[in-house]
Amino acid sequence: MASSNTDSSATTAAGGQQKETQTFAFIAMTCLFFFWGFITVLNDILIPFLKESFDLNYTQAMLVQFCFFGAYFIVSPFAGRLIDKVGFQMGIVIGLLTTAFGCILFYPSADLHIYALFLFAFFVLASGITILQVAANPYVAALGPEKTAASRLNLAQAANSFGTTVGPFVGSMLILGVVAADASAVQMPYLMIAAVLVAAALLFRGIKLPKLAHVETNDDVSGDSVWNHRSLVLGALAIFMYVGGEVSIGSFLVNYLAESSIAGMEIAEAGEMVAYYWGAAMVGRLLGAALMNFIPSTKYLAVNALIAIVMIIVSMNTSGNVAMWSILAVGFFNSIMFPTIFTLAVKGLGAMTSKGSGLVCQGIVGGALVPLIQGVAADSIGIQMSFIVPMICYIYIGWYALKGADQS
Secondary structure, three states: OHHHHHHHHHHHHHHHHHHHHHHHHHHHHHHHHHHHHHHHHHHHHHHHHHHHHOOOOHHHHOHHHHHHHHHHHHHHHHHHHHHHHHOHHHHHHHHHHHHHHHHHOHHHHHHHOOHHHHHHHHHHHHHHHHHHHHHHHHHHHOOOOHHHHHHHHHHHHHHHHHHHHHHHHHHHHHHHOOOOOOHHHHHHHHHHHHHHHHHHHHHHHHOOOOOOOOOOOOOOOOOOOHHHOHHHHHHHHHHHHHHHHHHHHHHHHHHHHHOOOOOOOOHHHHHHHHHHHHHHHHHHHHHHHHHOOOOOHHHHHHHHHHHHHHHHHHHHOOOHHHHHHHHHHHHHHHOOHHHHHHHHHHOOOHHHHHHHHHHHHHHHHHHHHHHHHHHHHHHHHOOOHHHHHHHHHHHHHHHHHHHHOOOO
16 A cells, blocks of 8 residues: 555656646747747848848848748758757757857848848848747647647747747837948847857757657658648648738838828838737737637637738728728737647647658748739739738638648
8 A cells, every 4th residue: 555655656746747847848948939039020120121221122122031931941851850860959959059140140241231141141040940940849739738739839929929029129129220221230139139049059958858759759650751641731831821921911011001001100110010910919829829728720710811811901902090900900810820720730640740840841931932922013013902912821721721621
């Protein structure tokens, strides 16, 4: 009897210690989500800044997003193999250091005043964030029961949204607040970001994160392929549409709100308004993390896609405050899309999880192509009507939620 009680106590203690370790790991992961959210949203501030500094049209300015998100498509397959080889924790360290190097490249880019060098810096920076995405998303999803994976990932994404909410204020103050569009204004902000990322890499190198056996595995999957999983492949396309739509809207917001028929704002003021777009996503993710414990994720995703479509249509056909706030409101309905689509896409992959994650992250290339397409549209039919491009993206997401994610 005494032995039985001892075994029971030991089991309880071990369970409590495991839960405590997972909680610490989850907190560490949410910090990563904040970092890459903060860095990514600065693109929305830099695009109008570089557009003015280098006298670019919309299509040329959108090459920033083309290079940034194009890195996801190119690097994701290698990132998945890297994580398989070195593990999630070391993959995070490599991702942080690569991102820091990309930030450092902004210094010579500004000194030499070469737009192409800026674009290369965006590519390197995004390569690091790609590695972080491939490592952190499935890791967070696996830190607990599968049935609450979407809720857990939504909560972590809320930290990402906090970074995207803070970023526009900081970027507008330090970069858009400069009287003349001098490229040197980006040097010190990005050097400071690089220093923080290096410090974070050293921290992650030293802490002990739990090894998740059901994710980090060397099981033989030679008889399987990611292309055999319908929901995964369609989910990767849904991520393409979601990231493309969300990034495209964010990329045009500053110039859109500066239009006299919309808000007629100064560029720095319009830059601060970008925070409302991404801040709405933060609120939506916190709400979604709670609601999705009770509402099927596919239905919740479909409703959000439908309302996003309606908001875009309203903005395209109105002016003034109605047009401004309706397009900003899309951010709220974007909120749960990435983590929900991601979870639906990789659900049940087992030993294929890291490779499936890599394929899904390749879908983030939508952030490279959709803004470029909208840029071409804006140069030809005007910025307001060009929002038909992201609207099409949300139509597909609604279909995926109702039909494409069905694994039966």
